[in-house]
Amino acid sequence: xxxxTVFGNLLIILAISSDSHLHTPMYFFLSNLxxxxxxxxSTTIPKMLWNLQTDSKGITYEGCITQMYFYMLFAGLDDIPxxxxxxxxxxxxxxxxxxxxxxxxxxxxxxxxxxxxxIALYSLVHSLMVLLLSFCxxxxxxxxxxxxxxxxxxxxxxxxxxxxxxxxxxxLIGAGPLAGILYSYSKIVSCICKITSAQGKYKAFSTxxxxxxxxxxxxxxxxxxxxxxxxxxxxxxxxxxxxxxTVVTPMLNPFIYSxxxxxxxxxxxxxxxxxSIKDQLY
Numbered sequence: 708x709x710x711x712t713v714f715g716n717l718l719i720i721l722a723i724s725s726d727s728h729l730h731t732p733m734y735f736f737l738s739n740l741x742x743x744x745x746x747x748x749s750t751t752i753p754k755m756l757w758n759l760q761t762d763s764k765g766i767t768y769e770g771c772i773t774q775m776y777f778y779m780l781f782a783g784l785d786d787i788p789x790x791x792x793x794x795x796x797x798x799x800x801x802x803x804x805x806x807x808x809x810x811x812x813x814x815x816x817x818x819x820x821x822x823x824x825x826i827a828l829y830s831l832v833h834s835l836m837v838l839l840l841s842f843c844x845x846x847x848x849x850x851x852x853x854x855x856x857x858x859x860x861x862x863x864x865x866x867x868x869x870x871x872x873x874x875x876x877x878x879l880i881g882a883g884p885l886a887g888i889l890y891s892y893s894k895i896v897s898c899i900c901k902i903t904s905a906q907g908k909y910k911a912f913s914t915x916x917x918x919x920x921x922x923x924x925x926x927x928x929x930x931x932x933x934x935x936x937x938x939x940x941x942x943x944x945x946x947x948x949x950x951x952x953t954v955v956t957p958m959l960n961p962f963i964y965s966x967x968x969x970x971x972x973x974x975x976x977x978x979x980x981x982x983s984i985k986d987q988l989y
Contacts, residue, residue: 708954708955708958709748709752709753709756709954711958712744712745712748712954712957712958712961713745713748713749715958715960715961715962716741716742716744716745716957716960716961717741717745718961718975719737719738719741719961719964719971720738720741720742722971722974722975722977723735723737723738723971723974724738725974725977726973726974726977728970728973728974729970729971729974732795732810732812732815733792733795733796733799734970734971735815735819736788736791736792736795736815736819737788737792737964739788739819740785740788740789740792740921740960741960741961743781743784743785743788744785744957744960745957746777746781747778747781747782747784747785747953747957748953748954748957748958750774750777750778750781750852751774751778751851751852751953752953752954754766754774754852755851755852766853768842771848771853771858772834772837772838772853774852774853775833775834775837775853775854775855775858776830776831776833776834777830778852778853778854778855779826779829779830779833779834779855780826780827780830783825783826783829783830783880784822784823784826785925785957786880786881786884786925787822787825787826787884788822789884789888789918789921789922789925790884790885790887790888790891791818791819791822792918793887793888793891793892793918793922794887794891795810796891796892796895796914796915796918797891797892797894797895798810799914800895800898800899800911800914800915801894801895801898826880829876829880832872832876833855833869833872833873833876836868836869836872837855837858837859837869840859840862840863840864840866840869841862841863841864842861842862842863843861843863846861848861849946850946850949851946851949851950852953854949855873856873859873885926888922892915892919895911895915898911899911899912917963917964920963921960921963921964924956924959924960924963925952925956
């Protein structure tokens with residue numbers, strides 16, 4: 708599953724970067740999402756595979772804090788691109804004549820830069836707050852990686868402030884992007900309803916299907932993790948639920964975009980045929 712995720716997302720990045728037809732804001736955000744998915748899965752799965760291979764479940768204190776920081780960084784970044792992509796679809800469908808002016812390369816780069824800076828600061832604050840906590844010399848984490856809530860629960864010092872910051876930031880990072888997505892699609896649906904031709908409605912809606920599938924997959928699996936954690940306090944249930952959005956969701960993203968998106972499929976075909984075309988030319 709890890710190899711499928713890495714190679715699938717790498718293929719999407721290569722197809723977008725090598726095909727000039729895909730040098731548009733939508734695919735720029737998609738390539739960023741694919742890169743984040745690779746990094747997101749790479750923060751936990753290689754260590755887990757190493758533990759399974761060596762029969763060793765240990766991790767150093769420094770390694771745990773590092774893993775926690777990068778996990779929060781790429782998990783947060785996995786949440787931002789769908790919001791930006793929803794705004795991109797809103798501009799493309801509701802303001803098509805001004806699309807290239809509004810979604811300029813400068814704005815696209817700025818949106819990605821702000822996202823990275825915001826989430827990097829968010830991850831740094833949590834990591835520094837965990838460093839202020841005290842732990843026993845040997846601690847067993849009931850999870851397959853150093854998950855923030857699990858680590859904070861095991862602290863021997865007062866963790867009240869950590870819990871307050873965790874809940875506040877979870878609402879801010881989770882609810883904020885979701886509200887942006889819902890607002891963008893409410894405007895998109897309103898514009899599509901005004902289109903008179905059935906073919907025009909189908910074409911407008913089909914451009915959003917793959918993006919909507921990824922949004923629902925990400926948010927429903929994440930919501931399932933928190934609901935299962937609230938309903939059952941067993942570590943096994945929490946671990947199985949976490950696998951859904953740390954392993955399954957990043958793996959399915961390339962399939963959703965490649966199977967539902969004609970431009971991506973054409974780009975992958977051109978990427979596959981490129982070596983043979985070069986051989987014919989030379």
